[in-house]
Amino acid sequence: MSRARDVAYDCVMAVSTEGAYANLLLPTLLERAGLDGRDAGFVTELAYGALRMRGLYDAIIAHAARRDPQDLDGELRVALWLGCHQALAMRVPAHAAVNETVDQVRRERGAGAAKLANAVMRRVTERGADAWLSVVAPGDTPASRAVRHSHPEWVVEELTRALVADGRAAETVALLEADNSPARVTLVARPGLVDRDALAHDAGGEAGEYSPWSVVMAGGRPGDLAAVADGTAAVQDEGSQIVAGALALAQPVEPGERWLDLCAGPGGKSALLGALAAEGAATLDAVELHPHRADLVRRSVRAVPEEVVTVHTADGTAWGESEAYDRIVLDAPCTGLGALRRRPEARWRRHPEDLEDLVGLQRRLLANAERLLAPGGLLAYITCSPVVAETREIVAGSSLRQLDAREAVAAVTGTPARFWGPGPHVQLWTHVHGTDSMFLALLEKPAV
Numbered sequence: 001m002s003r004a005r006d007v008a009y010d011c012v013m014a015v016s017t018e019g020a021y022a023n024l025l026l027p028t029l030l031e032r033a034g035l036d037g038r039d040a041g042f043v044t045e046l047a048y049g050a051l052r053m054r055g056l057y058d059a060i061i062a063h064a065a066r067r068d069p070q071d072l073d074g075e076l077r078v079a080l081w082l083g084c085h086q087a088l089a090m091r092v093p094a095h096a097a098v099n100e101t102v103d104q105v106r107r108e109r110g111a112g113a114a115k116l117a118n119a120v121m122r123r124v125t126e127r128g129a130d131a132w133l134s135v136v137a138p139g140d141t142p143a144s145r146a147v148r149h150s151h152p153e154w155v156v157e158e159l160t161r162a163l164v165a166d167g168r169a170a171e172t173v174a175l176l177e178a179d180n181s182p183a184r185v186t187l188v189a190r191p192g193l194v195d196r197d198a199l200a201h202d203a204g205g206e207a208g209e210y211s212p213w214s215v216v217m218a219g220g221r222p223g224d225l226a227a228v229a230d231g232t233a234a235v236q237d238e239g240s241q242i243v244a245g246a247l248a249l250a251q252p253v254e255p256g257e258r259w260l261d262l263c264a265g266p267g268g269k270s271a272l273l274g275a276l277a278a279e280g281a282a283t284l285d286a287v288e289l290h291p292h293r294a295d296l297v298r299r300s301v302r303a304v305p306e307e308v309v310t311v312h313t314a315d316g317t318a319w320g321e322s323e324a325y326d327r328i329v330l331d332a333p334c335t336g337l338g339a340l341r342r343r344p345e346a347r348w349r350r351h352p353e354d355l356e357d358l359v360g361l362q363r364r365l366l367a368n369a370e371r372l373l374a375p376g377g378l379l380a381y382i383t384c385s386p387v388v389a390e391t392r393e394i395v396a397g398s399s400l401r402q403l404d405a406r407e408a409v410a411a412v413t414g415t416p417a418r419f420w421g422p423g424p425h426v427q428l429w430t431h432v433h434g435t436d437s438m439f440l441a442l443l444e445k446p447a448v
């Protein structure tokens with residue numbers, strides 16, 4: 001497993017010091033190292049676990065090293081996070097966790113740093129995880145919850161505020177725990193392009209709980225599936241499928257309808273909407289600001305008939321002619337605090353100041369989307385965040401009429417509308433629905 005530990009170390013180093021994304025980098029590192037099956041599972045658990053839980057591990061390391069972990073060498077700190085995760089969360093025997101960590105540090109930073117790693121890891125392994133929690137996160141305050149569940153304190157506050165607003169005041173801990181649980185890999189069988197049952201069979205998986213297009217994989221690499229390789233299927237969270245599908249199924253599609261995806265990259269929702277547009281003889285314009293992400297959209301929609309989706313590299317705040325579209329999806333750039341399971345580093349990259357900038361951008365995008373919507377048209381405002389300032393407060397500033405999004409979600413999922421909360425918007429929750437915590441509001445421009 002030494003090779004596996006090296007891969008986890010390289011991944012966590014690149015993510016924490018070079019700004020890499022674990023979900024993009026790790027598959028490449030695994031392939032390069034020729035690791036799959038059990039070894040790949042071990043690396044993924046180790047790297048993702050260390051990246052998620054580094055807030056807790058820093059508190060433990062601070063105690064064990066009697067110094068601020070930020071003052072340690074980057075290499076030593078990363079090796080200690082990995083050592084903590086092995087010893088406290090992965091049932092690796094203490095002596096192995098200590099020895100592997102010390103060897104790693106010796107290779108990377110030499111004998112002096114290895115000595116320090118040895119002393120710290122010996123202290124870390126003197127206690128089990130529960131005993132450490134009572135030392136570094138005693139009681140039940142917002143600060144101790146933040147350490148215990150390894151989220152920045154401001155993130156805990158924002159998530160708690162969102163839960164309270166949704167009548168779920170007692171569920172903070174359940175949500176924080178869900179954020180720390182590995183997500184199942186979910187595929188979308190793009191409608192009209194591949195049969196869901198056939199995909200489930202090929203993937204050795206099963207139909208997802210809510211989305212009629214979803215398949216939950218039991219294991220294996222999605223990229224090995226023919227349907228994923230040819231773009232008729234893809235990895236996509238069930239929550240994303242539900243909220244995008246809701247716009248398409250909210251009312252019957254008239255042939256010739258024009259649809260717009262105003263923030264399309266990397267193109268998961270464009271491809272699902274493109275497939276649904278093709279079935280209804282509609283067309284879709286997909287707009288994305290960044291050229292490399294617009295290229296990802298082109299790749300994502302490659303299996304949708306060519307004449308249905310047109311990808312544009314443009315600024316969504318200024319793009320388009322007024323009243324040109326019958327349906328618009330605005331999947332706005334957001335803090336992403338609803339998708340922390342899948343992006344283990346995201347919670348540490350975001351800062352409270354980001355929220356103000358994002359809210360300004362969300363408002364400008366929504367204002368342009370309102371301008372672009374035809375009378376009688378429908379607009380889906382979506383975020384992969386439950387944060388109140390970028391969800392219900394943005395929608396409250398809209399001049400459009402808010403529809404009951406629960407009805408549209410019910411039409412997609414075949415469940416009763418009352419299942420989806422008090423309305424009129426729908427807030428999905430990771431700890432309740434097993435999806436990313438996506439927000440959906442459906443807005444309508446009055447017909448003239």
Ligand SMILES: C[S@@+](CC[C@H](N)C(=O)[O-])C[C@H]1O[C@@H](n2cnc3c(N)ncnc32)[C@H](O)[C@@H]1O
Binds near residue numbers: 263266288
């Ligand atoms: C939440 S992501 C969209 C995810 C996408 N709908 C999907 O399902 O794959 C937001 C996207 O908006 C893009 N973006 C940011 N500012 C933009 C702008 N002013 N105009 C258009 N796109 C923008 C970002 O680059 C990012 O790709």
